Structure formats: C-alpha cells, structure tokens
Amino acid sequence: MWGPTIIGFGRYHYKYASGHEGNAPLLGFSPRKAQFSLYIYSKTDKSDNFLKDFGKFKMGKAYIYIKKLSDINITVLEKLCLETIAYLNDHHECACRI
Template identity: 80%
Template sequence: MAKNKTTQTEVDVFDFINSYVDKEQKKLDSLKLIELISNWSGFEPKMWGPTIIGFGSYHYVYASGHEGNAPILGFSPRKAQFSLYIYSKTEKSDALLKDFGKFKMGKACIYIKKLDDIDISILEQLCKESIAYIDEHHECGACGK
C-alpha cells in the first residue's frame, strides 16, 4: 500500500511562511488564518507535508483499507490562491457557503484569493461544523474540545 505523502513534519510554521510566501498581503492573511483557526479549534499550527498548515489531527480508514492521519483543519498559502481544508459535506456547511463570499470549490477544499473576499464569521462556522463532523465520524483523540 502506498505511503501517505501528507504527514505532520517538524518544520516551523512561521519559518515556512517567511520563506515560501512572497507577497506581503498573503503573509498577513496567513498569519491571521493561523490566529483565527488556532482560537476556534484550540489547536496549535503544525506543518503537514511541504505546504499545508494543519490544526489538530484525526485518523481515517477508507473502505479500500487505506488509512492514515490528517489535520482536522488546515490551509495552504499556494502561489495563486489559498487552499482551505475546512469543509465537511454537511447540510449546514452547504447552506453556509451561500453567504461565504468569493470562492471556488474543489473536491476537498475551498479556494480563496484573500481573506477580504470572504465572511470571517461564516469561516468560523464552517471550521466548527467540520470539527463536529470529524469528531462524530472519525477516530479523533484530540477532538471534542
């Protein structure tokens, strides 16, 4: 079975931001996301793979037998846009997206250009809904905060 590429690393999150993020506004938005998601989740940021900043972790097992660990919430300040790993497919999350702001939906993430494009209060609700979903559906030693 293939080894998971996205695992938690020992790289310092702030060193990563300072070396990887080249635009000042994206750095500021990254630092704000860290502050917000840390406060909402109760988890400190950790690097997952080379470019994902994750908060907390949970264990998943697919029907195929593939299993691993993943961050409960996360984001990546990619060159073109932010990838937000904060979404769980629930009725509440889908309803919240209607008023979220300017974004694109990927298979497992939400893409935004900058924080000013979205409603931060809805971001908070999406994060909390995702934490609740993962807590209910996955083995999560750090959930339930």
C-alpha cells in the first residue's frame, strides 16, 4: 500500500532538479468512487502510441482515469505496464526488475 488508497507494485526512487526526492510504486491502482486511477508513466513516445488504442480514458498529471475495465483494451494496458516498468528500470533506481 502507498498511503491509504493506492495499491502499488514495486518501488523506484526519484529525485527532481529542485532537490525533492522520494519513493513511488512502479505501477499503482486506486479505486475511487467515480472512476479508477491507474498510476503508470505515460510520457514516452512508445506509451503515447499505445494510448491511441487504449480506449476510453482521461489523463491526469501522473495517472490515467478509467470508469470501468470494459472501456479499455486490456492488451494495451498490459503493454503500457511493461513499458512503464522498462522505462523506470532504465531511468531510476528500482527495487523490482522483470
């Protein structure tokens, strides 16, 4: 668990140019009342291409909102998750490798 509402897998350490640093899950999921939040990195060119075929969703700052699983392409979700893990393993100190 990451806080009271986020279920996370793995862990990576981040550090911003401002000096702020911390740990975050490689992948995260948070069930909310109106929609689910998926905490996956989606700012790479490869991830952006996957999002074209993802289905019905809204983007937040660092997450994707979906209302129900039937609104999205599960195969694309799997590809996004694998791309996220690969990106974070390449660019950060991670506690989980696949």
